[in-house]
Amino acid sequence: MARTVSAETRQDLLQAVRERYRGSLKEEKLRILNEFVAVTGYHRKHVIRLINARPAATRDRIHRARLAVYDEAVRDALIVLWEASDRVCGKRLKPLLPLLVSALERHGHLTLEATVRARVLSASAATLDRVLRPTRASVSGQRARRRAMPAVQKHVPVRTFAEWDEPLPGDMEADLVSHGGESAAGSFVHTLTLTDVASGWTECVALVVRDGALVVAALEQLRTTMPFPLRGLDTDNGGEFMNETVAAYCSAHAIPCTRSRPYHKNDQAWVEQKNGSVVRRLVGYRRLEGLAAAAALSRLYAASRLFVNFFQPSFKLASKTRVGAKVRKTYHAPETPYARLLACAAVTDEMKDRLRAVAVQLDPLRLLEEIRSVQHHLAALAAGQTTHLARPEGSLDGFLAGLATAWHHGEVRATHRLTPRPMRDWRTRTDPFERVWPCVRAWLEAEPDRVGKELFVRLQGELPGVFPDGQLRTFQRRVREWRHAAARALVFVSPSEDVA
Numbered sequence: 001m002a003r004t005v006s007a008e009t010r011q012d013l014l015q016a017v018r019e020r021y022r023g024s025l026k027e028e029k030l031r032i033l034n035e036f037v038a039v040t041g042y043h044r045k046h047v048i049r050l051i052n053a054r055p056a057a058t059r060d061r062i063h064r065a066r067l068a069v070y071d072e073a074v075r076d077a078l079i080v081l082w083e084a085s086d087r088v089c090g091k092r093l094k095p096l097l098p099l100l101v102s103a104l105e106r107h108g109h110l111t112l113e114a115t116v117r118a119r120v121l122s123a124s125a126a127t128l129d130r131v132l133r134p135t136r137a138s139v140s141g142q143r144a145r146r147r148a149m150p151a152v153q154k155h156v157p158v159r160t161f162a163e164w165d166e167p168l169p170g171d172m173e174a175d176l177v178s179h180g181g182e183s184a185a186g187s188f189v190h191t192l193t194l195t196d197v198a199s200g201w202t203e204c205v206a207l208v209v210r211d212g213a214l215v216v217a218a219l220e221q222l223r224t225t226m227p228f229p230l231r232g233l234d235t236d237n238g239g240e241f242m243n244e245t246v247a248a249y250c251s252a253h254a255i256p257c258t259r260s261r262p263y264h265k266n267d268q269a270w271v272e273q274k275n276g277s278v279v280r281r282l283v284g285y286r287r288l289e290g291l292a293a294a295a296a297l298s299r300l301y302a303a304s305r306l307f308v309n310f311f312q313p314s315f316k317l318a319s320k321t322r323v324g325a326k327v328r329k330t331y332h333a334p335e336t337p338y339a340r341l342l343a344c345a346a347v348t349d350e351m352k353d354r355l356r357a358v359a360v361q362l363d364p365l366r367l368l369e370e371i372r373s374v375q376h377h378l379a380a381l382a383a384g385q386t387t388h389l390a391r392p393e394g395s396l397d398g399f400l401a402g403l404a405t406a407w408h409h410g411e412v413r414a415t416h417r418l419t420p421r422p423m424r425d426w427r428t429r430t431d432p433f434e435r436v437w438p439c440v441r442a443w444l445e446a447e448p449d450r451v452g453k454e455l456f457v458r459l460q461g462e463l464p465g466v467f468p469d470g471q472l473r474t475f476q477r478r479v480r481e482w483r484h485a486a487a488r489a490l491v492f493v494s495p496s497e498d499v500a
Contacts, residue, residue, distance in 0.1 A: 072480075092314065107365065161267050170229050171231050175236060188288060190240075191279050193279055194271070206294045236268060286378075288378065369399040378415050452479040455475070
């Protein structure tokens with residue numbers, strides 16, 4: 001049907017019909033629709049959409065900005081906890097938060113308001129990753145290198161990854177990590193890594209050279225310190241394991257030995273994972289050689305074994321199924337090796353009590369500070385400097401104060417750090433809000449929930465013509481800096497307070 005009225009008339013008619021249509025019964029609505037379609041020529045469905053649409057005044061109403069649930073105080077607290085956990089991912093950080101917050105508060109390193117503490121502990125793993133994403137984006141990573149497998153040794157039975165089933169604590173995989181840098185020439189330090197398949201408990205020992213006798217000495221030492229007996233040893237095909245010295249030791253102490261298949265690194269997936277997430281993460285890829293480097297590595301592993309096994313949750317594979325070319329993996333919830341041992345029925349009650357006694361005494365922040373200190377020493381040794389490792393007294397307060405801002409400087413591990421670029425410490429433009437900022441700060445202190453745009457409009461009203469609209473972003477940055485400083489006061493303990 002041809003349209004018989006103008007566009008202005010149709011709009012006036014729509015406004016007149018809308019209220020009558022909404023308050024009518026079904027029969028009356030049908031009659032109104034038929035008349036409106038006949039007059040305007042619109043499609044029936046289009047008329048229904050027009051009548052049911054909200055008025056323009058309602059659509060264009062400006063709503064007050066909703067305050068973020070995870071504000072600056074929560075973000076600053078999560079940055080500190082993320083740094084104190086040695087920068088684990090959100091899925092591993094989520095189960096660690098109750099233990100880590102309790103430990104830091106117990107040792108006087110952290111004080112959280114009740115609201116901030118509740119939001120930190122209730123945040124999901126996805127929320128943790130989202131809140132920490134800008135922080136992580138400013139830190140560069142480093143990819144792991146591939147290493148060649150040693151020669152094949154055939155006098156030890158082969159065990160593949162699928163043959164582990166349900167091992168007891170004490171069935172361990174062992175591997176050697178070289179610290180030769182970019183050259184395999186000469187003599188350099190190695191790390192012997194042992195990982196318990198059942199719990200993920202990891203032990204690392206520094207070896208001055210790659211030798212079977214030193215492997216035996218390390219095994220003898222570890223058997224006295226591990227919280228379970230050594231029930232089995234699975235190694236690769238390297239000569240440091242496949243030799244008469246190691247074979248005789250394992251035979252004399254009734255320790256079954258198995259080996260992986262050549263060029264099948266996944267057969268030793270448990271220890272290979274720890275080679276990257278523990279050894280390389282702590283030590284890096286630089287060349288270390290000599291007794292001084294071995295002594296520094298031993299001190300590093302003395303602190304890291306407690307930090308990793310008590311405060312570093314890890315994933316554990318539950319099942320793996322193949323559908324065509326796709327492999328579907330299912331994982332247990334992340335847990336620390338300490339928690340897995342407490343939940344294991346094969347571990348004696350006496351050993352569990354000893355583990356709990358050790359856990360209560362541990363200060364994760366002090367362990368992390370020790371790790372960072374030794375990493376600086378190792379970086380100096382790798383650079384050819386002759387230094388002495390000494391921990392300054394009272395350095396823990398400074399270390400704690402720097403956790404919230406460490407991400408600004410990129411990589412904090414000295415063993416991974418590149419040459420830093422000098423930071424700019426000067427302004428390129430005059431601050432336009434310097435003169436009025438005391439007044440704005442008073443407004444913020446009186447009404448901290450007001451958003452920056454509202455305050456900027458208020459400032460323009462009191463000083464017309466002084467601040468153009470283009471300075472809104474600069475003003476919002478100033479407001480964000482003020483909120484950041486106010487949030488820090490809710491999180492950190494004052495450096496002057498006594499720390500137990």
